[in-house]
Amino acid sequence: MKKFVSKEFLTNFAGLSSINVLGILLPLLTMPFLSRSLGSESYGVVLLFSSLLIFMVIIIDYSTNINGVRDAAVNMNDKSLLQDIYDKYQGIRLFFALAFIPLSLIYCLLYLSLFDTWQYIEVILVSVLGYYLSAPWFHQGTSTLAFFSVISIFTRLLQTVAIFYFVHDENSAFIAMRLNAYFFLISGFIMYLYRLKRMRIKESYKISFPLKDLKEGWDTFLGDFSPNLYSNIPPLIIGALVNPVIFACYSLAIRMINIAGSFQSIAARALYPLIVKGTATFRILFCINLIMSIVPVVIIIFFGRDLVLLLLGNGYEQSYIYLLICTPSIILYSILCSFAYGFFLPNRHDKIFKRISIFSSVIPAFIGYPLIHFFDVYGAIFMLVLARAMFAFSYSYFYWRLNKKLI
Incomplete structure (x- = not known):
């Protein structure tokens, strides 16, 4: 039991619990407000776009949340090998991020006709870039979730406050979507700086498409x-x-x-x-x-x-x-x-x-x-x-x- 109640477990548990619970509780706070302010049609578009972002997370991660975590956890003390692991799995995530962008845009244009094409391009690109830079798999694998959780909590709370301040009526639907996207980006950029300055992990931005890695x-x-x-x-x-x-x-x-x-x-x-x-x-x-x-x-x-x-x-x-x-x-x-x-x-x-x-x-x-x-x-x-x-x-x-x- 002593091995179980370790600092590493408590750090991971606290970080993941705060992020996940807030991710569920905060929408419960904003849902009654948004449903009344935006109206059923506009709020329906916002909800459907939120569902699309769930698929963004699943597709971009492409098993890095399992295989990447596993490899990073085993090799977290070898800085050189850890950089190689980071490049490999971030390269895979970059490939699927770029593939997701046109597919999600097509979906929006077919089923979410409330906004114009450029508006959808903006929120999709910003959301994808933000999630790519956040690299949650890496921080879970290296047990560095403490800072990650603090940033996630701060940005989500700030986003909630911004929703109550800026969203007023059905014409504010795009503002709600834009706030979600840009707070994604802010969180991701801060985590990018943290890895670069504190962990000396650099971003290569190289697309990884080796068949072996995809099969794995x-x-x-x-x-x-x-x-x-x-x-x-x-x-x-x-x-x-x-x-x-x-x-x-x-x-x-x-x-x-x-x-x-x-x-x-x-x-x-x-x-x-x-x-x-x-x-x-x-x-x-x-x-x-x-x-x-x-x-x-x-x-x-x-x-x-x-x-x-x-x-x-x-x-x-x-x-x-x-x-x-x-x-x-x-x-x-x-x-x-x-x-x-x-x-x-x-x-x-x-x-x-x-x-x-x-x-x-x-x-x-x-x-x-x-x-x-x-x-x-x-x-x-x-x-x-x-x-x-x-x-x-x-x-x-x-x-x-x-x-x-x-x-």
Whole structure:
């Protein structure tokens, strides 16, 4: 236990928890304000663009948040090799950043017609550059998340204040998007200076496109991307099928489920570099995540209705029903997250990780998307719970098989 409660773990956990929780809580503060100020049409565009930025993060990272973290954690004391690792994975991120720009622009022009082309080009370019420069994978791998978390917290809080100050009516929708983009850039530029001045890590801006590197990250990328089939894509579909009130209740319920799950993900990602180095174990992570999942489940079951009223106010009562149905997914997520970051990825079982992720995402998608068509929100919630159950069962099964071979 002494090895577990290390300064490195506490630093990683504190940094990741503050960033992730703020990333969920701050939108909960701004959502009621923006929905009233911008109106449903303008706010819908802002929400869809925010969903697009989620895909930006996934595509640009292309497994660097797993493979890059792993390599940086093992070689963090070798400055020369660490620079090579940084160049390699940032080169991969640069390639996918450049590929994302035209694809995201096409999406905006097809489905988000509120602004003109140059406005979309501006916010896309600024957002991409900001996220590229932030390089969160590197700071997680080298356990230098303390400064990263401080900057992220500061810029997000400042962005929230700016939203309340500058956004007034539906004509302010682009201001809201612009604020998000430029605070991305400010945070990224500060982290670039930190790496350059404090860590002596330079930015080469060389595009890396070696087939070997792409193949190496393909398994983990597919494994990391597949869950979007049941997590980030359904809200885009639901938004087109139901009225804004129902969509708001669904979105807020999912956000609260994500808050509960974020602590499990944080613990897993904070312990991941330590497990790679052998200073922490899978069993410790599993116990921590299981305990952290039971607490929110109890709160939702006994105090969920009051919690919804306290956080969201009147008009969102349906959120409690959605929240209650989603509750089993919290415990299931603690199991799948522990297996992924505590056993399969540290031991480089990337192909098994990919197969499980694809199987447990695609099958629920085949079942869930028709259910969304007939039952809208309830179909999406069923797909979420089913997918996490399949993940938990599949990880448990392969863990048992692999350990049986070692005996």
